[in-house]
Structure formats: structure tokens, C-alpha cells
Amino acid sequence: MSPCVVIIPAGGSGSRFGGPVPKQFSLLGGVPLLHHTLRIFDAHPRISRIYPVLSAPPEALGLDWPFSSERVQPLACAGPTRAQTVLAALQTLQPLHAPDTWVLVHDAARPCLSRTALDHLIxxxxxxxxxxxxxxxxxxxLKRQNDHHAxxxxxxxxxxxxLAQTPQMFRLGSLIEALCAHPAATDESSALxxxxxxxxxxxxxxxNLKVTWPADLRLAQAILGVRHAHRSRI
Known part of the structure; x- marks a missing residue:
């Protein structure tokens, strides 16, 4: 199988979330939400590199960074949109990886992706x-709202x-071409x-929920807590 790398766009402001910090840095069980997401892939043997894409280096953002510098390599090239952030990361990685490399793009705010789902996708x-x-x-x-009132x-x-989720898994070369041609795409699949x-x-x-509102943090904590309890009983 071709190598697998992961890109995690993590430069957004999380305006809908409304917290004191961007939602990807909000604490979930005392740990930044982004760290939970990174650990999913850091523990997987089929993943060779993980690239969180930030607005600045971790130290400039005041982030504790308990990850191997070889396996988890932050990129400080986040753009104003998801598509621009992913494309900037892909263009940075293009000289380092072959065009047929599998790229898994995953939301920073999806900390509950299970190993079973990730294995199934790959x-x-x-x-x-x-x-x-x-x-x-x-x-x-599914309901459509009218123009004037809810x-x-x-x-x-x-x-x-x-309902689309992440990771979304495509070849590096074809994903770059699609995002260059369709920069307004809201996710990688829509560009393809x-x-x-x-x-x-x-x-x-x-x-595999996406944390969007503060209440979602409590639900994510409950999901992770159940999984931890299950592993402890095995």
C-alpha cells in the first residue's frame, strides 16, 4: 500500500464555538482538543507522518507539545479557509512525498474518531x-427554513x-489538482x-462527532470516557 500521511487543519478561529480560545485548543478532559485528535493517528502503524496545520508554530501559540518531532510535524501555513489551509499544506509536502501518497484530511475538532473506523477507511x-x-x-x-423566519x-x-465526516482520503497529486481548480470547495471530496x-x-x-458548540465538548468527553472505561476492563 502507498504511504499514508495525515493533514489536520487547525488554524481556524472557531467563531461559532464562542469560547475564549479557538475550539481546537479548548480543554477536553484537561487536554487540548487538538491533542486528542493527534493521538488517534500517532498511535496508528499505517500512518507515517501527521501534519497539524496551524496559524503559527506551537510555541508561538503557547501550546505544550508532547509529540515526537519526527512523526508529528506542525506546519505554520494555515489560510483563511479550510481549502486554502489544506492546499498550502499539500504544496509544502509535495516535494517530500510521491504523488500517489495517500493523504487523510481530518478535522481538528473530531477527537472521537475510533480506531475501528480509521482501520475500516484505510x-x-x-x-x-x-x-x-x-x-x-x-x-x-430534513427541513428547509423559509427566508424570513425560523x-x-x-x-x-x-x-x-x-452526512460527510472525516478523514477524507485521497491521493496527494489528484487532491492538489482538484483544490487548485476549485478553491471554494468546502471539503476535499467536493473539490474532487x-x-x-x-x-x-x-x-x-x-x-465521530465534530465539536461545533460548547455542549459538544461534554458529549465528546462522555464518548471518550466510555471508551477508556472499556479498555480498562479488557
Whole structure:
């Protein structure tokens, strides 16, 4: 299998979160949320390098950094959008990795990705010519808001709709080309879709939540606590 590297965009301000620090640096069980996310990949034998993409070096941000400098290598090239941040990281890495290198892009604010889901993604896509993403089918009824008030304008057909998650796993060369051509893409898959490709949907898990609001931190803490208790009993 081609090598796997991970890019974690972590330069955003987290404006919707509304905390005193960007949400990726908020404490989860006394540890910055970003550190939980990094440890998921740092413990995986198929991952050769992890590149958190920050707005400045960790020391300039006042971050404690308990990671191997060889395996986890911060990049201080975050841009104003996710697509610009990922593209800047890819262009930095392009001289260091072959075009067929697998790149897994993962949200800094998804600290509950399980080893099972990560293994499933890598195993499913390792021989795929393009790549794909973790996602789950949309089970809830979907409503569209009207233009003027928070009232229902319509109920939408959810048939065939999936909720996109991360990691999203694509080849370095094709991902650079897609993001260069489609800089307004909201995620990596949408850039590849706009380039005419059909990324593969890989079944994820509902516990792979993205921390968006302060209450999500409590839910993430509960998920991680249950997993820790389970491991302790084994």
C-alpha cells in the first residue's frame, strides 16, 4: 500500500464555538482538543507522518507539545479557509512525498474518531484508484427554513443523502489538482466531485462527532470516557 500521511487543519478561529480560545485548543478532559485528535493517528502503524496545520508554530501559540518531532510535524501555513489551509499544506509536502501518497484530511475538532473506523477507511480504500471519505446515511427528517423566519418552508427527501465526516482520503497529486481548480470547495471530496470524480462513501460512526458548540465538548468527553472505561476492563 502507498504511504499514508495525515493533514489536520487547525488554524481556524472557531467563531461559532464562542469560547475564549479557538475550539481546537479548548480543554477536553484537561487536554487540548487538538491533542486528542493527534493521538488517534500517532498511535496508528499505517500512518507515517501527521501534519497539524496551524496559524503559527506551537510555541508561538503557547501550546505544550508532547509529540515526537519526527512523526508529528506542525506546519505554520494555515489560510483563511479550510481549502486554502489544506492546499498550502499539500504544496509544502509535495516535494517530500510521491504523488500517489495517500493523504487523510481530518478535522481538528473530531477527537472521537475510533480506531475501528480509521482501520475500516484505510482497508476499504487502500486499492481504490481515487479514494473517498467516512460518512453516515442521513436518518433524520430534513427541513428547509423559509427566508424570513425560523419556520419550515419544506420537508426534503433524504433518500440517498449522507452526512460527510472525516478523514477524507485521497491521493496527494489528484487532491492538489482538484483544490487548485476549485478553491471554494468546502471539503476535499467536493473539490474532487467538482473535478468530475465520484469519491467512495465509506460507512462511518455516529460517535465521530465534530465539536461545533460548547455542549459538544461534554458529549465528546462522555464518548471518550466510555471508551477508556472499556479498555480498562479488557
Amino acid at each position: 482497508h476499504t480504500l487502500q486499492d481504490d484508484p481515487l479514494g473517498g471519505l467516512l460518512a453516515i446515511p442521513l436518518n433524520d427528517t 419556520c419550515v418552508a419544506a420537508t426534503l427527501d433524504r433518500t440517498g443523502l449522507w 466531485e467538482a473535478a468530475g470524480y465520484a469519491p467512495r462513501l465509506v460507512m462511518g460512526e455516529s460517535t
